[in-house]
Amino acid sequence: MTQQFVTGPGHGEDDSAEDPTAQGGQTFASVQGSDDLLDEIDAVLETNAETFVRSFVQKGGE
Amino acid sequence: MRRRVGGLETELGLVCVRADGSRALEPEAAARELFRPVVAMGRSSNVFLRNAARLYLDVGSHPEYATAECDDWWDLVAQDRAGERVLADLVDQANVAFRERGEDARIHLIKNNEDSAGNSFGSHENYLVDRRGEFTRLPQHLLPFLVTRQIITGSGGVVTEEGGAARFVFSRRSDQMWEAVSSATTRTRPIINTRDEPHGDPTRFRRLHVIVGDSTMSEVSTHLRFATTDLVLRLIESGRSLDDLRLQDPITAIRAVSRDLTGQAPVALEDGRTLTALEIQRRFRAQVERVADDADAEVLETWDRALDAVETGDRSWAATHLDWAIKERLLTGAAQRHGLALDSPQIQRLEMAYHDIDRGAGLFFALQRRGQAPSILPEERIEAARTTAPTTTRAHLRGQVVTAAQEAGVDHVVDWTTLRLSRQGAMPVQILDPFETENAAVERLLAEIRAAGA
Numbered sequence: 001m002t003q004q005f006v007t008g009p010g011h012g013e014d015d016s017a018e019d020p021t022a023q024g025g026q027t028f029a030s031v032q033g034s035d036d037l038l039d040e041i042d043a044v045l046e047t048n049a050e051t052f053v054r055s056f057v058q059k060g061g062e
Numbered sequence: 063m064r065r066r067v068g069g070l071e072t073e074l075g076l077v078c079v080r081a082d083g084s085r086a087l088e089p090e091a092a093a094r095e096l097f098r099p100v101v102a103m104g105r106s107s108n109v110f111l112r113n114a115a116r117l118y119l120d121v122g123s124h125p126e127y128a129t130a131e132c133d134d135w136w137d138l139v140a141q142d143r144a145g146e147r148v149l150a151d152l153v154d155q156a157n158v159a160f161r162e163r164g165e166d167a168r169i170h171l172i173k174n175n176e177d178s179a180g181n182s183f184g185s186h187e188n189y190l191v192d193r194r195g196e197f198t199r200l201p202q203h204l205l206p207f208l209v210t211r212q213i214i215t216g217s218g219g220v221v222t223e224e225g226g227a228a229r230f231v232f233s234r235r236s237d238q239m240w241e242a243v244s245s246a247t248t249r250t251r252p253i254i255n256t257r258d259e260p261h262g263d264p265t266r267f268r269r270l271h272v273i274v275g276d277s278t279m280s281e282v283s284t285h286l287r288f289a290t291t292d293l294v295l296r297l298i299e300s301g302r303s304l305d306d307l308r309l310q311d312p313i314t315a316i317r318a319v320s321r322d323l324t325g326q327a328p329v330a331l332e333d334g335r336t337l338t339a340l341e342i343q344r345r346f347r348a349q350v351e352r353v354a355d356d357a358d359a360e361v362l363e364t365w366d367r368a369l370d371a372v373e374t375g376d377r378s379w380a381a382t383h384l385d386w387a388i389k390e391r392l393l394t395g396a397a398q399r400h401g402l403a404l405d406s407p408q409i410q411r412l413e414m415a416y417h418d419i420d421r422g423a424g425l426f427f428a429l430q431r432r433g434q435a436p437s438i439l440p441e442e443r444i445e446a447a448r449t450t451a452p453t454t455t456r457a458h459l460r461g462q463v464v465t466a467a468q469e470a471g472v473d474h475v476v477d478w479t480t481l482r483l484s485r486q487g488a489m490p491v492q493i494l495d496p497f498e499t500e501n502a503a504v505e506r507l508l509a510e511i512r513a514a515g516a
Contacts, residue, residue: 040428041396041412048083049411053178055085056077056170056414059122061183062247062273 066292067131067190067455067496070142070284072277073124073183074149074419075172086167093123095156096169103468110476112468114451114461115145121248124183125149125171130457131478131496135288137452139281140439144447146173146419153420173277174217174417175235178410182238184247185277186255187287189270190262190496195299197268201243201254203298206307206331207291207346208253208274209316210339212236213325214368215287217276218386219413220393220404221321228405229321230394232386235276236320242312247273253312261478263494270295274316276385279417279426281438282364283385289361293350300353307342308332323390325372340373383436388429389416458499466508470515481507483514 078092079085087095097107097119108118114130127145132138153169160167176182191200216233223229241252255271258264272291278284297304309315310330318327319339328336337345347365354362371380371387380387393409402408418424429435451461463481467474473484481504482490491503 037428037432037434038399041392041425042400044412044415044425045396045400045402045408048081050407051083052077052079053407053410053414055079055083056075056172056177057179058075058077058089058124058177058181058183060181060248061073061120061122061124061126062186062251 064296065133065497066295067133068135068138068288068292069129069131069188070138070288071126071128071184071186071188072142072145072173073120073126073185075174075177075183075414075417076123076125076169077172078167078169080166081168086165089123092156092169093119093125095159096125096152096171098159099152099155105473110460110464111148112449112451112461112465113141113144113447114457114464115141115148116478117145117148120183122181122183125152130451130461131455132452132457133454133497134452135285135292136439137447137454138288139284140443140447141452142284143281143439143444147421147444147448150419150421170414170423171419172414172417173279173419174414175238175277182235182251184273185275187272187275187291189272189291189295190260190267191270191295192299193260193264193266193268200270200295200298202306202308203304204291204294205242205253205312206309206342207294208272209309209312210319210329210342211287211290212274212276212316212320212386213339213343213372214290214365214384215275215278215283216320216386217278217283217417218389218393220409222405228403230323230390230404231320232323233276233320235274236316239274239313239316253316262496267496277417278385280383280385280388280436282383282436285438286361286364286368286384289358290346290350290365293354293358293361294346296353297346297350302352304349305345306333307337307345323372324375325369340369343369382434388426388435389413392416392425392429454497454499456493456496456498459493459501459504462508463504463511466511466515470511472511472514474511483507483511 076089076092078087100109101107110116116128118126120126129138129141149171153171156169212233219234220228221231221234238251239253240250243254244252245256253274255273257271258268260267260269275287310332315329325340326338330336367379377387381391396412397404397409415425421427426435430437451457460476475482475484480490480492482488491507
């Protein structure tokens with residue numbers, strides 16, 4: 001299998017084949033995605049964070 | 063060894079809370095609930111799965127998943143990710159059961175290495191090494207590599223210094239290390255554990271047990287841990303003369319390296335020289351060229367990129383690929399946005415959510431869905447790894463036996479080296495070569511299982 005995504009965009013051999021409009025679309029999508037993401041992050045922060053953290057205590061393992 | 067077998071054991075944190083975040087069940091009770099389907103199927107809370115991995119409850123009620131033997135590090139990443147999904151399914155089943163019983167309780171499994179009281183649990187890497195190699199030479203060269211490896215493979219986190227200042231570090235695990243090499247795991251935890259259970263012919267193999275690593279969420283980080291360590295082992299095993307980078311004090315060094323996000327603070331070597339963590343990593347990276355082949359090109363390139371990210375401070379690639387940098391952006395961004403201290407409970411909660419293996423609740427997966435964390439393995443490969451063992455190692459044999467026995471409803475007992483039926487007088491089949499993939503005795507055992515189930 002190929003793992004070309006490890007090196008990310010800019011290192012693939014078929015870079016030149018990228019459709020610039022598709023790239024524009026991706027940028028737009030990721031900005032939208034970031035907004036949802038911030039909401040998701042904030043929901044975690046704001047929902048009983050301190051109580052949850054205190055609840056996560058367990059004997060050690062290993 | 064050009065071909066090497068490795069495996070990854072992951073212990074997870076377990077917390078069962080009510081909707082208000084308070085504790086609903088003690089870890090012991092939550093673990094029993096979580097493992098109910100496992101015990102129902104395997105009559106034990108210690109079972110081997112169809113993918114030849116081991117699933118069990120470890121000390122402290124930590125669920126533990128040990129991947130099958132892998133000789134390809136992407137296979138290992140797939141097996142590890144598949145294990146998260148197996149465990150996430152158990153979490154779902156337990157949470158559905160709570161709901162159906164009208165109980166206000168929800169289990170979270172956190173794939174990190176420390177609870178909020180500082181109790182630790184591990185992510186233990188195993189590498190098969192040749193018994194004939196000089197094991198005494200191995201730690202001397204491997205330790206400087208492992209002490210500095212965290213600048214690429216650490217999962218990042220926040221530590222609070224004695225003076226009260228909180229800071230972001232490459233690896234909180236570094237503060238849990240107390241010795242360079244020893245036989246302990248729970249107290250005075252070492253970087254390399256000398257436990258020598260080769261799970262194979264002890265005259266040919268020994269096991270290298272590396273317990274310094276952080277549990278990693280990013281497939282790139284997990285892959286780098288194994289692929290770079292394997293390259294360094296090959297270099298040491300090649301017997302070539304190597305630059306002696308022995309550290310004056312590995313434990314002081316590992317903590318200092320963790321705290322130095324520039325990678326450029328001096329680290330004292332035993333011979334009086336000083337090098338930076340970046341320089342030490344670059345030397346290993348350069349030296350492994352001598353043992354690398356075409357198949358390693360991609361790992362070497364990723365290793366370079368990871369070191370460049372530290373050296374230049376340009377996080378653009380690392381912040382979407384490597385755990386420590388993804389988490390640095392996540393935690394420092396949220397702290398700034400909300401005016402919170404890095405060691406506030408809110409940021410701690412965020413860090414736990416990053417390691418939550420539930421694909422709905424886990425923030426790593428939320429980032430992954432938006433392209434802000436890597437998604438390297440195709441979905442089909444991860445799903446296949448839930449029920450299919452790696453085909454190039456002994457795991458292939460174990461996986462076939464477990465699968466056939468489960469399908470036929472035949473009681474069986476297996477471990478890493480032995481396969482047998484539970485019925486009295488059944489002859490065990492022992493496989494002491496971890497590379498063996500075909501075996502006449504296993505074929506006979508499979509025929510017997512199918513006949514018994516027919």
